[in-house]
Amino acid sequence: MAVVAKSPRERKVEKFLGEGSFGRVAKCKKLGTDKVVAIKIVSGSAQTEINLLKELSKIDGDKHNLVKMVDCFRYKSYTCIAMELLDQxxxxxxxxxxxxxxxxxxxxxxxxxxxxxxxxxxxxxxxxxxxxxxxxxxxxxxxxxxxxxxxxxxxxxxxxxxxxxxxxxxxxxxxxxxxxxxxxxxxxxxxxxxxxxxxxxxxxxxxxxxxxxxxxxxxxxxxxxxxxxxxxxxxxxxxxxxxxxxxxxxxxxxxxxxxxxxxxxxxxxxxxxxxxxxxxxxxxxxxxxxxxxxxxxxxxxxxxxxxxxxxxxxxxxxxxxxxxxxxxxxxxxxxxxxxxxxxxxxxxxxxxxxxxxxxxxxxxxxxxxxxxxxxxxxxxxxxxxxxxxxxxxxxxxxxxxxx
The missing domain is CATH 1.10.510.10 (Transferase(Phosphotransferase) domain 1)
Incomplete structure (x- = not known):
């Protein structure tokens, strides 16, 4: 499986969960740990979505039942947005x-x-x-x-x-x-x-x-x-x-x-x-x-x-x-x-x-x-x-x- 980031954020892609016009979503595991996240892989900057997710962080995502962004980073020409892994x-x-x-x-x-x-x-x-x-x-x-x-x-x-x-x-x-x-x-x-x-x-x-x-x-x-x-x-x-x-x-x-x-x-x-x-x-x-x-x-x-x-x-x-x-x-x-x-x-x-x-x-x-x-x-x-x-x-x- 591919590694979608460089140290200290290296994550191994375990499987792809879905895709659409925006790009793909992959289940990834952080190397050296058991922490698993969902990473949305988007072509381009996706800066608007990142800004909105940062805006969401102003309120409690758990209390308000909103997905939480864990991290965001660049990988080659892609923007990767790491979020908590949910079920279906x-x-x-x-x-x-x-x-x-x-x-x-x-x-x-x-x-x-x-x-x-x-x-x-x-x-x-x-x-x-x-x-x-x-x-x-x-x-x-x-x-x-x-x-x-x-x-x-x-x-x-x-x-x-x-x-x-x-x-x-x-x-x-x-x-x-x-x-x-x-x-x-x-x-x-x-x-x-x-x-x-x-x-x-x-x-x-x-x-x-x-x-x-x-x-x-x-x-x-x-x-x-x-x-x-x-x-x-x-x-x-x-x-x-x-x-x-x-x-x-x-x-x-x-x-x-x-x-x-x-x-x-x-x-x-x-x-x-x-x-x-x-x-x-x-x-x-x-x-x-x-x-x-x-x-x-x-x-x-x-x-x-x-x-x-x-x-x-x-x-x-x-x-x-x-x-x-x-x-x-x-x-x-x-x-x-x-x-x-x-x-x-x-x-x-x-x-x-x-x-x-x-x-x-x-x-x-x-x-x-x-x-x-x-x-x-x-x-x-x-x-x-x-x-x-x-x-x-x-x-x-x-x-x-x-x-």
Whole structure:
């Protein structure tokens, strides 16, 4: 294996963990010690990312669930950023369990930690700009289930530097104000996180995912009410699926699988469980407000009943180096968290392989190739579990791009 630095920072590359448009990430061991780190190897200087990571060091990375930079150095023409070694991303975790949705308790643990992370970023006027399944890492799923950290600040920016009309974020997780070219601030991160939580709960994307048109059309149908043509008002009109298909020569289905967040609440639940799901859905609605001025802030989110109503109790960490997450306790009165509570010992449910079916992209390609105008037939009973793996593979292609 190669050695990626000269003394006194010599590290042996044990294996490569991943790669993208930014470069590669390698698991490295410092020679003469047992210390292992993840090193991001980037072409060029990567000075912007290094500066942002140094900015992050102003706040406690463990307390705020943010990845910590250990070191940075040059190796030949590359910049190497050494960071703490974590376990795996939520993207890989979901794929390995065949995209089986997480329980509400498991999602609560992740949500709390990531909202704490957003609050930490807000305190130093920093916006992540690329929150998605890939960039939320499990720290050690075996010893500390669902303890997570936010990683990859390669496209992050200061709030004051965000420009109106700037295209950012992965398309699937992109906030509506980015799609529409409106003023931007830290609230784009809250939208992306809300969408991540929704994916973890449903095991699938709740709107179209292969084009900006599909995404915007889904937003229109979910969040807006149609106005009568003869209202006398001058209105913007979105293309019909047929009009968009003719423009792009790509088949667009006119069927929506998701019309309302209330669809996420199962009909048959015992009262206490149903109330918890209702609180979760209410939090999602507030995180995914189309109007960013009405979107919930990190501080408000941490006080939301989903976390506080008769469930939360602050618990000190066992030591100063172990980060805090969420520990759920039964109690008679709600207690406002003054510290970051500890994490529950979440139980990972056994997953089952779904029957493999053609992905949505392949269905579209086949339909276009055969010049068929017919709509794709899908089985409503299996719609919720349709091949999310194919979607994630498409997202894997999308995530290689930097917007």
């Amino acid at each position: 991303s939520l993207y890989d975790f979901m794929r390995e369990r065949y995209n089986q949705p997480l329980t509400v308790e498991e999602i609560k643990t992740i949500a709390w930690q990531m909202i704490v992370a957003l609050k930490g970023l807000e305190s130093i006027n920093l916006v992540h700009c690329d929150i998605k399944l890939d960039n939320i890492m499990l720290v050690d799923q075996v010893s500390e289930p669902f303890r997570v950290k936010l990683i990859d600040f390669g496209v992050s920016d200061k709030i004051t530097n965000m420009r109106t009309g700037c295209l950012m974020q992965n398309m699937v997780y992109r906030a509506p104000e980015v799609h529409l070219g409106l003023p931007l601030d830290q609230r784009v991160d809250m939208w992306s996180l809300g969408y991540v939580l929704c994916v973890l709960y449903t095991g699938t994307f709740i709107h179209g995912w292969d084009s900006e048109y599909d995404i915007i059309r889904a937003m229109v149908n979910i969040f807006f009410t149609k106005t009568e043509e003869n209202s006398g008002k001058k209105l913007w009109k979105l293309d019909t699926p047929l009009q968009q298909s003719l423009k792009t020569e790509k088949l667009v289905s006119d069927r929506f699988d998701f019309w309302s967040f209330d669809q996420l609440i199962p009909d048959h639940l015992e009262a206490a469980k149903k109330r918890e799901v209702e609180q979760f859905v209410d939090l999602l609605k507030r995180m995914l407000m189309m109007d960013p001025s009405k979107r919930i802030s990190p501080s408000e989110a941490l006080r939301h009943p989903f976390f506080t109503l008769g469930r939360m109790q602050p618990t000190a960490g066992s030591n100063n180096t172990k980060p805090a997450a969420v520990e759920v306790h039964q109690q008679h009165e709600a207690t406002q968290a003054t510290n970051v509570p500890q994490r529950p010992a979440a139980v990972l449910q056994e997953s089952h392989k779904p029957e493999k079916k053609p992905g949505r992209i392949q269905q579209q390609r086949d339909a276009i190739k055969n010049h068929q105008g017919a709509r794709r037939k899908r089985n409503p009973a299996t719609q919720q579990n349709r091949d999310f793996g194919q979607r994630l593979q498409t997202e894997a292609e999308i995530r290689r791009r930097r917007f």
